Amino acid sequence: MKSLKQLLAALAIVAALVWGDAPAAAERPNVLFIAVDDLRPELGAYSEDHMVTPHMDRLASEGRAFERHYVQAPSCGPSRYALLTGMHPTPAHPVSYANTAFRLYEESVGPLSLQQHFRDHGYHTTLIGKISHTPDGRRGGQDVRENREANEPEAPGWDVMDTPTGQWNDAWSAFFAYAFGETRTPGESPPVEAADVQDRGYPDAYLADAAIEHLVRRYASDEPFFLAVGFYKPHLPFNAPKKYWDLYDRDAIDISDVDPYVRTGGEFFGNYGHEASDTEDPAYVRELRHGYYASTSYVDAQIGRVLEAVDNLGMNENTIIVLWSDHGYHLGELGYWGKHTLHEHSLRVPFIIRAPDMPQPGAFTRALTATVDIYPTLAELCGLPLPDHLEGVSMAPLVEDPSAETVDRVYGGWSQGAQHTVRTDRWRLIENNGEARLYDHDTDPGEREDVAEERPEVVERLLEKLAAMPGQP
Numbered sequence: 014m015k016s017l018k019q020l021l022a023a024l025a026i027v028a029a030l031v032w033g034d035a036p037a038a039a040e041r042p043n044v045l046f047i048a049v050d051d052l053r054p055e056l057g058a059y060s061e062d063h064m065v066t067p068h069m070d071r072l073a074s075e076g077r078a079f080e081r082h083y084v085q086a087p088s089c090g091p092s093r094y095a096l097l098t099g100m101h102p103t104p105a106h107p108v109s110y111a112n113t114a115f116r117l118y119e120e121s122v123g124p125l126s127l128q129q130h131f132r133d134h135g136y137h138t139t140l141i142g143k144i145s146h147t148p149d150g151r152r153g154g155q156d157v158r159e160n161r162e163a164n165e166p167e168a169p170g171w172d173v174m175d176t177p178t179g180q181w182n183d184a185w186s187a188f189f190a191y192a193f194g195e196t197r198t199p200g201e202s203p204p205v206e207a208a209d210v211q212d213r214g215y216p217d218a219y220l221a222d223a224a225i226e227h228l229v230r231r232y233a234s235d236e237p238f239f240l241a242v243g244f245y246k247p248h249l250p251f252n253a254p255k256k257y258w259d260l261y262d263r264d265a266i267d268i269s270d271v272d273p274y275v276r277t278g279g280e281f282f283g284n285y286g287h288e289a290s291d292t293e294d295p296a297y298v299r300e301l302r303h304g305y306y307a308s309t310s311y312v313d314a315q316i317g318r319v320l321e322a323v324d325n326l327g328m329n330e331n332t333i334i335v336l337w338s339d340h341g342y343h344l345g346e347l348g349y350w351g352k353h354t355l356h357e358h359s360l361r362v363p364f365i366i367r368a369p370d371m372p373q374p375g376a377f378t379r380a381l382t383a384t385v386d387i388y389p390t391l392a393e394l395c396g397l398p399l400p401d402h403l404e405g406v407s408m409a410p411l412v413e414d415p416s417a418e419t420v421d422r423v424y425g426g427w428s429q430g431a432q433h434t435v436r437t438d439r440w441r442l443i444e445n446n447g448e449a450r451l452y453d454h455d456t457d458p459g460e461r462e463d464v465a466e467e468r469p470e471v472v473e474r475l476l477e478k479l480a481a482m483p484g485q486p
C-alpha cells in the first residue's frame with residue numbers, strides 16, 4: 014500500500030517536472046505546528062543550561078533555531094492574529110493590539126487565514142488546543158463562558174477542531190486548571206501548584222494525546238495535513254506535576270536579575286491570590302520561577318511525546334515541524350511580572366523550524382525575524398502561492414542558509430497607551446504617545462538604560478521607521 018503510494022507520488026513528481034506544474038497536493042510536506050503559551054526562550058537549546066527541556070532542545074539540534082524571533086504583540090490574541098493572518102494587528106487594519114483582534118472574522122472581513130490557505134490547496138487542517146486566542150479556538154472569552162458560540166471558530170479554515178477538556182469539562186476551566194478537576198478562582202487561587210499526580214493530572218497531557226491520535230488518523234490518509242497543537246503551559250497558573258518540580262533545586266535558582274518591584278502586572282497580581290509586595294521576598298520569587306520552570310519541563314515532556322509519534326509513524330521525512338511561542342514573559346526583570354510590555358523579555362520567543370533534509374541542522378540563525386513572517390514561510394516551504402495581503406517576509410532562505418541576509422523590519426505594539434516598538438540589529442526603540450525610549454543591545458541586552466537623550470539621531474531614524482511600518486493609517 015505504502016509503496017504504491019510512493020510510486021504514485023514519484024510519478025506525480027515526474028509529471029510535474031515534465032509539465033512544469035507546481036507540486037500537487039499529494040507530495041506536499043505535512044506541517045506540524047506547535048504553539049506553546051507564554052514560553053520565554055529560556056531553554057537548554059538557547060544556552061540556558063539550568064533548564065531541563067530535552068525534547069525542545071533536540072528539535073533545535075535537528076532544525077533551525079532562531080535566536081532573534083519577535084512576536085508582534087505581548088499578548089495572546091494579537092500575537093496569534095499575526096501568526097494566522099500574516100498581518101500586523103495594528104488599529105488601521107482595523108484590529109487592535111488587544112485580545113479582541115480576531116473579532117474581524119466575526120464581521121466576516123478577516124483576511125485569508127493561514128489554515129484556510131492550506132485547506133484551499135488540498136491540506137487537511139486540524140486545530141487542537143490554543144492556536145488562536147481562546148483555549149479551543151472557538152469564539153467566546155472566559156467572561157462569557159456560559160454563552161459561547163460553541164461551533165464558531167475564531168478564525169476560519171479548520172476541517173477539525175478537537176480540544177480535549179479532560180476532568181475540567183470546558184476549555185477555559187482546563188486552561189486555568191488545577192489538579193483533580195479544579196479550576197481557577199480569580200483573585201484567590203495560588204499562582205503555582207505542584208500536585209503529586211501523573212502527567213494527565215493536568216491538561217497538556219490530554220492535548221498531546223489528541224495530537225498523537227490525529228497523527229495516527231492522518232497516517233492513513235493520502236492528503237497532506239496541517240496539524241496545529243497549542244499547549245497551555247507555562248501560562249499561569251504555573252502548575253505542573255511534582256516530578257517536574259523535582260527536576261530543579263529551588264535554592265540554586267538564580268534570581269540576581271530580578272529587580273525591585275516597580276509596576277503591577279494586572280494578570281499576574283489581579284488574577285491570583287498574592288500581593289505585589291510578596292515579590293519582595295526572595296523565597297517567594299524563587300518559588301514562582303520554580304513553578305515556571307516546572308511548567309516548562311512538563312510541556313517539554315508532552316511535546317516530546319508528540320515528536321516521538323511523528324518519528325514512530327515514519328513521518329519525519331515528509332513533515333515540517335515548527336515550534337513557536339506567542340510571547341515571552343518577565344519573571345521580575347525590570348521590576349515586572351507578566352508579559353504586557355514592549356521589552357525584549359516580552360517580545361522575544363523561541364522559534365524553531367525543522368524541515369526534511371534541511372542543510373546545516375542545528376545551526377542557529379541570528380537574523381531578525383517576526384511572527385508575521387511565519388505565514389509566508391510555511392506557504393513557500395510547501396509550494397503554496399503567497400496571498401497579496403501578507404506583510405511578512407519568508408524565512409525559507411534562512412532554513413536553507415542560517416547566515417542569509419535579513420533587514421531591520423521587526424515592529425510591535427501594545428494597546429495600553431498606544432505604544433509601538435521597532436527592533437533593529439542593534440537598537441530597540443519604544444514609543445509611547447510621543448515619548449521615546451531607546452536601548453542599545455550592543456551594551457545593554459537587558460534594556461535597563463534608556464539612552465534616547467544621548468542618541469537623538471538614532472531616535473529620529475527609528476521614529477521614521479515606525480511611522481512607515483505596515484498597517485499605519
Ligand SMILES: [Ca+2]
Binds near residue numbers: 050051088089
Ligand atoms: Ca500567551
